[in-house]
Amino acid sequence: MPNFVSANRIAEVAALIGDAARANMLSALMGGHALTAGELARHAGVTPQTTSGHLTKLLEAELVALERQGRHRYYRIASTEVAQAMQALMSLAAEGPRRHYPVGPREEALRRARTCYDHLAGRLAVGLADAMAAQGFVQIGEGAALVTGEGRRFLAGFGIALEEDGRARRPLCRTCLDWSERRPHLAGRVGAALLQRMLTLQWLARRPDSRALRILPAGEDGLAEIFRLPVDQL
Amino acid sequence: MPNFVSANRIAEVAALIGDAARANMLSALMGGHALTAGELARHAGVTPQTTSGHLTKLLEAELVALERQGRHRYYRIASTEVAQAMQALMSLAAEGPRRHYPVGPREEALRRARTCYDHLAGRLAVGLADAMAAQGFVQIGEGAALVTGEGRRFLAGFGIALEEDGRARRPLCRTCLDWSERRPHLAGRVGAALLQRMLTLQWLARRPDSRALRILPAGEDGLAEIFRLPVDQL
DNA sequence: GCGATGCTTCTGTGGCCGCCGAACCGTCCC
DNA sequence: GGGACGGTTCGGCGGCCACAGAAGCATCGC
Numbered sequence: 454m455p456n457f458v459s460a461n462r463i464a465e466v467a468a469l470i471g472d473a474a475r476a477n478m479l480s481a482l483m484g485g486h487a488l489t490a491g492e493l494a495r496h497a498g499v500t501p502q503t504t505s506g507h508l509t510k511l512l513e514a515e516l517v518a519l520e521r522q523g524r525h526r527y528y529r530i531a532s533t534e535v536a537q538a539m540q541a542l543m544s545l546a547a548e549g550p551r552r553h554y555p556v557g558p559r560e561e562a563l564r565r566a567r568t569c570y571d572h573l574a575g576r577l578a579v580g581l582a583d584a585m586a587a588q589g590f591v592q593i594g595e596g597a598a599l600v601t602g603e604g605r606r607f608l609a610g611f612g613i614a615l616e617e618d619g620r621a622r623r624p625l626c627r628t629c630l631d632w633s634e635r636r637p638h639l640a641g642r643v644g645a646a647l648l649q650r651m652l653t654l655q656w657l658a659r660r661p662d663s664r665a666l667r668i669l670p671a672g673e674d675g676l677a678e679i680f681r682l683p684v685d686q687l
Numbered sequence: 688m689p690n691f692v693s694a695n696r697i698a699e700v701a702a703l704i705g706d707a708a709r710a711n712m713l714s715a716l717m718g719g720h721a722l723t724a725g726e727l728a729r730h731a732g733v734t735p736q737t738t739s740g741h742l743t744k745l746l747e748a749e750l751v752a753l754e755r756q757g758r759h760r761y762y763r764i765a766s767t768e769v770a771q772a773m774q775a776l777m778s779l780a781a782e783g784p785r786r787h788y789p790v791g792p793r794e795e796a797l798r799r800a801r802t803c804y805d806h807l808a809g810r811l812a813v814g815l816a817d818a819m820a821a822q823g824f825v826q827i828g829e830g831a832a833l834v835t836g837e838g839r840r841f842l843a844g845f846g847i848a849l850e851e852d853g854r855a856r857r858p859l860c861r862t863c864l865d866w867s868e869r870r871p872h873l874a875g876r877v878g879a880a881l882l883q884r885m886l887t888l889q890w891l892a893r894r895p896d897s898r899a900l901r902i903l904p905a906g907e908d909g910l911a912e913i914f915r916l917p918v919d920q921l
Numbered sequence: 922g923c924g925a926t927g928c929t930t931c932t933g934t935g936g937c938c939g940c941c942g943a944a945c946c947g948t949c950c951c
Numbered sequence: 952g953g954g955a956c957g958g959t960t961c962g963g964c965g966g967c968c969a970c971a972g973a974a975g976c977a978t979c980g981c
Contacts, residue, residue: 464706474940474970475698516779524947537775538778541768599833725928756927
């Protein structure tokens with residue numbers, strides 16, 4: 454029959470995500486942290502044994518990957534492809550009937566700054582992308598972003614080396630549509646590097662048990678001075 | 688609870704796609720043609736009444752949109768967001784155990800040139816992207832592409848006007864990872880415009896009942912002369 | 922008007938799958 | 952060692968949902 458990337462395989466993986474418990478687990482893993490089975494069970498709101506079943510399925514389908522460490526087993530998103538698919542589904546889910554979710558304090562923290570798999574999201578990320586674009590470090594198109602030569606130098610000065618691998622067309626930068634802001638922000642290799650660097654510089658800190666990020670004093674200063682991004686306006 | 692883009696909503700839409708029949712329908716619609724319920728029923732391999740049920744669900748979730756015309760009802764993908772999600776899931780599904788699908792002649796035609804929702808895909812699309820990048824009309828990054836000033840002029844000469852809407856950050860061009868080539872090609876507004884223009888110029892023709900495209904003689908000439916893309920090498 | 926066609930709604934049936942209780946296996950700590 | 956704890960496997964139950972048969976409702980042709 455006509456379809457041969459076998460729409461059936463698409464259905465398989467979509468069905469895998471299309472279960473409340475598993476979607477919650479994957480969603481939790483989108484925070485970028487590797488989590489143990491128990492933590493995932495709590496996130497999903499089901500018993501450990503049920504969780505275990507789900508995890509084996511996700512493992513077989515290579516949607517998540519496993520790392521053992523002593524008696525703990527850490528699960529994480531298996532690949533950026535998976536993260537992208539989840540991202541696309543989030544955007545889709547965030548559309549629709551525009552439900553009025555009451556904005557609690559926790560949600561407010563998430564809207565302000567959070568991780569999205571391996572990069573920044575939230576108002577901070579959108580503001581950062583805008584600020585860098587304004588200074589000519591990146592060019593942002595629809596679903597697309599490129600680092601300029603100037604931007605490359607700027608990032609190098611900030612401690613991020615974009616290895617100049619031979620093929621000029623390779624490296625760089627994607628954008629990722631933020632469900633809370635409905636605006637693009639920087640993802641891809643550059644996005645991941647920015648998050649990492651800001652964590653090691655202690656500009657930002659992960660909150661335990663949440664995708665939300667705290668902006669530390671050093672971060673407020675650094676973002677304002679180096680990135681020309683006044684954090685208090687976020 | 689922690690998750691609040693409600694992973695449950697993600698699960699809902701994923702589950703919607705995660706059914707073989709519905710996935711086949713959506714997959715068929717990814718060809719870019721609007722299809723009738725009957726055609727979709729045939730694609731999915733189920734009876735019309737079952738199809739009807741699926742379609743109401745897809746409609747409610749706004750994954751597909753409906754256009755009535757006499758006693759026919761034409762269904763199409765509702766938005767680019769949906770198309771992107773499907774695209775991401777295809778990439779994911781195409782990964783994995785790398786099954787050996789025997790490559791039939793039909794599949795070969797698809798690998799060569801086909802539509803992907805509203806733009807080109809297959810070797811033709813990848814080659815086109817490469818050729819345009821080589822001539823400096825676009826810059827292609829990872830998951831990202833931008834049209835240069837030169838490219839803008841080139842496209843204008845080819846009959847594609849990229850309206851310069853005020854906000855400089857808006858328009859342009861995405862890339863889309865091709866499952867068959869595992870390489871990016873041009874999507875977004877530019878990708879759609881290129882496909883449209885080549886269809887109206889009769890460079891390409893849609894095949895009935897398939898996503899595959901035929902490259903017409905005028906297309907062979909034009910692609911070689913204007914885009915510097917020798918089609919016979921695809 | 923008539924029937925034919927395209928599509929839908931209604932209804933019942935069947936199967937798959939997510940769920941938990943219980944038991945089992947491994948790792949850590951003292 | 953023993954015991955606690957993190958994880959997994961097994962078995963049986965329950966509910967949801969995709970499916971087709973039959974009937975209903977539009978639109979087309981004559």
